[in-house]
Amino acid sequence: MFGEKHEGGGQGFANASSVATRFFDVKSSNVAQLEEAKLWREEQREFPPHITVAFKGKESLEDVPTLEAFSQKLNKGGVEHTFDLNISEADSLLPFCFLLMRSDGVCLNKCQIASLQALEGLERLEKVELCDCRGAFSLDPLTTCPNLTSVSVEYPHDMTSPAALWNLQNLKHVVLEGCGITSVAFLAGCTSLESVNVGCNSNLNSLVGLFGLKKLQIVDASNSGIESIECLTGCLSLQSLDVSFCESLTSLEGLSGLQNRREVWASYSNIDDISGLAGCVALEIVDVSNCKSLGSLDGLSGLPNLKVVDASFSSIGCMRGLCGCVSLEVVDVNNCENLYNLCGLSESRNLRSVDANHSGICDMDSLPDGDGDGWLSVDVSNCKNLTSLAGLYGVRRLVSVDASESGIESIGDLTGCVALEDVNVFNCEKLSCIEGFSGLQNLKTLNARYSRITDISSLSGCVALKTVEVNSCKELCSLGGLSGLKQLEVVEASSTRVTDIRVLSGCVSLREVNVNFCEGLTSLEGLSGLKHLVTVRAAYTVVTDIRTLSGCVALNAIDAGSCKSLQTLDGLSGLKNLKTVKAEKSGITNIRGLAGCLSLEEVDVSECEALETLDGLSGLQSLKSINAKKSGIKSIRGLTGCIALTTLDVGMCRNLKSLDGVSGLAQLKKAIFSSTRITSATALSSCFALEVLVVS
Known part of the structure; x- marks a missing residue:
C-alpha cells in the first residue's frame, strides 16, 4: 500500500511557485500500485507528484525496473515528477542510476558502499543522508551537485575526510554526527550554512571554521570534545546552541551580545559560569542542568525575553542572576543542594512553574505576589530545611503546591491563595495542623497522607474539593470538615483513628x-x-x-476483608452494577446477600471459617471467579447456573465432600479442589473448557 497527501498551492493560485504537489510514500514492493493513481492523465499534470520509495536489501533491487518503467511512462505523458529514495542494506548505488537522475533526496541506511560516484553531477539533488554506512567512501562526488543544500552523515564506519564539503557554496545544513572528525575548518567557506550538527565527535576540540558565518542559526556540538565556543563570535544569526555533555567546556564566552540567540543547551558540561550570555537579549531558553561546577546564574540578569531556565543538579547557591527577567515562566532548580532561597524571582510576574524539589531552600520569600499572566505551580518537595510556606501568602495566581516530605510545620501561609487547586503535603512529619484552607473555594485536591494532622475541619468551606487523602494520619480521629461538600468524589482515610463516617452523608x-x-x-x-x-x-x-450500602446503586466494588465482626453481606442484594466483592477472612456465615447482583464477576470469601455454603450465587450469569479456599463450606450447589465461571478455588475446604453444582459449567478453565474430602470428579465431565485441575 502507499500513502498520499497534498501540499502547496493548487487551483486558484496565480503564482507558479505555489503549484500544489502530491506526495506519495511507498515501499518498493508496492510500486506497481502507483498505477492506480493514474498520474499520467492530463488532468493530473498540474499536481506534480513527489514519490518517496523505500528499498531494503538485495531483493528490493528487483523492484527497480518497475519504478523505472513507471517514471518513463510519466515522462511520455509530460508529467513532471521527482523521487526521494530511501535505500537500506544495499552494497551499490549503480542499480539506481536512472532513478537518481529524477531524485532530489537520497537516504542511505546501513549500506555497504565503496563509492558515491553514482551521485556525481546530479542537478536535481538537494539532500543526501547517510546513516550507519560502511565502506571507505568519499564525499568528493557531492561537490559536483550544484543544488545540494543538505548533507547528513551519521556514524559512518570507514568514511574518508569530509573536507570536500567546503566546495558546496549552496550548502545550508550539515550533519556530521559520530564521524570521528577532529576539525570543522573545512566549513569556513560554506557561507550559506544555516545549521551544523557535529555532535558525538569526541576528538573534536574546536569549532574554528564556523567563525563569522553570518547565516548560521543552529549549532549542535553535543557530546563532543570542544573546549571553547569563542569562535562563534560573529555568527550574528545564531539562534540555538547545543553543547550538552561537552565535558571539556568550561565557559560560554563567545556568545555575549549575540542578539538573535534564543536557546542554549549546556547540560552535563563543566562550565563554571554563564556570564558569556549577558547581552543575549533574545534568549528564551537556558539549560545548564547537571553542571556541577556552576555556582551562579550571573549573566542572565535583565534578559527581557528569557522564559525557561533549567539549572537542576547544579551547584548554584543563589538565584540573584535572574533579577529583572520579567518574562520568566519556568524555573527548575531541583536537587540544587547549595541553594537556600529563591531570591531573584520577585520581578518575574509571569512565572508558571518553580521546581526546587530536593534543594536546600529554607524560605520562599522571593516569589512574586502580584498579578501576572497564567497560573503558578510550585514544587518544594523533599526540601528538609524548609519549615514554612511563608512567601506564598496571598499569591493569587498559585494553583498547585507540592511540599511533600519537606520540613514544613504549618500551611497557614496558604491563606489568601484564592486560586489554589492542588496541595500535596504527603509525609510532612512535622505538620500537625492544616489551618489556612478555610475559604479556599477552588481547592480540589489535598494529599496529607502520613502527616501528623489531627483535624481537617478547616476544609469545611472548600466547596470545590474533589479528593482528600489522609491515609496513615495516625492522630486523625474525625472527618469533620467534609460534611456537605457536594463536589467531593474521593476520600482516602485508611489507617487513621476515624470511628465514624456519618459526616459523608451529604457528599452526594x-x-x-x-x-x-x-x-x-x-x-x-x-x-x-x-x-x-x-x-x-x-x-x-x-x-x-x-446494610447501609443498599441504596448505593452505582456500587462496583466492596472490600470488607478481615472484618471479623461482619456476619452477612446483606445490603448488597440486587445491586445491579456490583462486580467485585472481597470478604476474605471475615466472620460471614452466608452470602445470600449477593442474590440478584447480576453484574457480579469476582467473589473472594477465602478463609471464612463460618461460611458453609455458596448459596446466593445461583444463576449469576456474569460471575467469572470464586475464591473460597480454606473456608468452612460443605457444599457448592449454589454455583448452579453460573455459566460464565472460569476460575473456582475451594482448596483446603476440609468439609467439602461433593462437586454437585459444577456440572454444566462450560466455561470453567481452572478448578482447585486440593485437600478436600471430594472422592469423585465425574461432575466435571461436562466442563469442556477445563485447562487446570488441582485435586491432590
Missing part, C-alpha cells in the same frame, strides 16, 4: 471511600443512598454490617 458526588485499617470503625452509616458511590474499601475494620 462521592465515588470512592477507603477506610481500610480504621480499627475503631464499626459502621458504614453515612454512605446510605450515595448514588454515585463506586468503590468502598473497609477491610480490617470492625464493621458489623453493610
